[in-house]
Amino acid sequence: MNQQLRILIYFVMIAGLTLVLTKYVTFPFTPAQWQLPTADPIDIKDVDSTALILEENTDTITIPPQVELKDTIITIAHLNCPTVFLQQLDNLHQQLLSSAETKRNIRILHYGDSQIEGDRITAYIRESFQSRFGGSGPGLTTIYDPQHINPSVWLDSKGHWKINSIYNRRYRLPSKTYGLMGQTATLQANSNGQFKISASPWAEKHASHYQKVRLFIAPHVDTLIIKGNIKNTEVINDSIAPSKNLTEINWEFEQLSPTLKFELFSNGDTHILGCALDSTSGVSVDNIALRGQSTPLLHRTDGDLFKAMGEHLDIGMVFFQFGTNIIPTVAPNYHFYKVQMAKQFDLLKTYLPNTPVIIIGLSDAAHVNNGQLESYAHLHRIRDAQKEIALEYGFAFFDLYEAMGGKGSIIEWSQKNPPWALTDYIHLSRKGGKQAANLLTTALWKQMEQLQYVDSILFTQTPQL
Structure with a gap:
């Protein structure tokens, strides 16, 4: 029998056997009806994480396999937190809880544009933190405030002082000695300068009390004489020798909130970078308002001086609130703005490494269009750009625009009694600032409370890839 015939016979036999099995033997082989077991659906409001499923009425967490945890975003009450931020927040939370035992004073820097000027939002963030974790005092302030913009501390100055601001090109310092606050109070050479610090009657409860006073002086080439009086005593x-580095001098007082009158003299220009008014432990929150700017312009300051000041002050967190000055710029996309912010974020990571940062998105804003008052139509594109670049850097993002009610909310806020927003339909009033601070801190407390559930899993287990 030749090979071709054998192959034909084998093929016929296999085909026949297949026909018999198909007709007379039943197989439960119905792949179209296959179903994978699924859990009951869970409705988690305001959580867009795909990696964590919080089971109702339990303290357990189910983590699906084959999930890339590093890209997880947990959103609670409009506060979007990537995994790296949650790790940093957990560490900060533990430090804040133990600050009284460790005698540490942990700081939070609140950078922003004119939306936070006059301690309008920061005052209430500060009060909320100090009520929860301890601490007191108005925090870091300039010593020269002739317009009395900051209501949380009362300052009076005499002598040949001037302010050099990081955003003022006309009075820019060649030495870039702006420090953390982005501005320097400069006393001209061969002149006497005085400033007086007093507790403010308009300060929030905790901000009105301080015991520790710290003065930060930029590198200087001549001896600086400092004298201080409480009343007539x-x-x-002190005599401060010339130094090429940052100089900190500090004093602690048994008396709460003493009214201090300082007198300074030097043969050379003296740059005072700030004065911190704090308690001996707990948390401090600093208002650093840079009006008219779309970013804090950190690239214009001396990086080494910035880092040194940050190390002295023990920075625990940064709030970053800009965007008001981008609102008039209408564009199909805001890639250019993301580039601007990325430059600043790079510097934050360089100057304050491993510090948790929360980007506070812009608020709603309105204008008159064809005789009708309405929100700017492009605000969501600016907000989206802020959120995208924040999460790319591992920073948290608080969506203030949505938290306050979204499109048209600024109009509603301005119509409240008393109003929560000014009639420029851009800036919040002090009442509105308090509400914005409450929205932010409430979301932050909720995130901190969730950490007790995710600590042992999210930060210790290795994802299955």
Whole structure:
């Protein structure tokens, strides 16, 4: 029998056997009806994470396999937190809880544009943190405030002082000695300068009390004489030698919130980078308002001086609130703005490494269009750009625009009694600032409370890839 015939016979036999099995033997082989077991659906409001499923009425967490945890975003009450931020927040939370035992004073920097000027939002963030974790005092302030913009501390100054601001090109310092606050109070050479610090009657409860006073002085080439009085009693008489580095001098007082009158003299220009008014432990929150700017312009300051000041002040967190000055710029996309912010975010990571940062998105804003008052139509594109670049850097993003009610909310806020927004339909009033601060801190407390559930899993287990 030749090979071709054998192959034909084998083929016929296999075909026949297949026909018999198909007709007379039943197989439960119905792949179209296959179903994978699924859990009951869970409705988690305001959580867009695909990696964590919080089961109702339990303290357990189910983590599906084959999930890339590093890209997880947990959103609670409009606060979007990537995994790296949650790790940093967990560490900060533990430090805040133990600050009284460790005698640490942990700081939070609140950078922003004119939306936060006059401590309008920061005052209430500060009060909320200090009520929860301890601490007191108005925090870091300039010593020269002739317009009395900051209501949380009262400052009076005499002598040949001037302000050099990081955003003022006309009075820019060649030495870039702006420090953390982006501005320097400069006392001209061969002149006497005075400033007086007093507790403010308009300060929030905790901000009105301080015991520790710290003065930060930029590198200087001549000896600086500092004297200080409480009423008519001299309590400070220091001679500060020339230095090429940041100089900090500090004093602690048994008396709460003493009214201190300082007198300074030097043969050379003296740059005072700020004065911190704090308690001996707990948390401090600093208002750093840079009006008219779309970013804090950190690239214009001396990086080494910035880092040194940050190390002295023990920075625990940064709030970053800009965007008001981008609102008039209408564009199909805001890639250019993301580039601007990325430059600043790079510097934040360089100057304050491993510090948790929360980007606070812009608020709603309105204008008159064809005789009709309405929100700017492009605000969501600016908000989206802010959120995208924040999460790319591992920073948290608080969506203030949505938290306050979204499109048209600024109009509603301005119509409240008393109003929560000014009639420019851009800036919040102090009442509105308090509400914005409450929205932010409430979301932050909720995120902190969730950490007790995710600590042992999210930050210790290795994802299955």
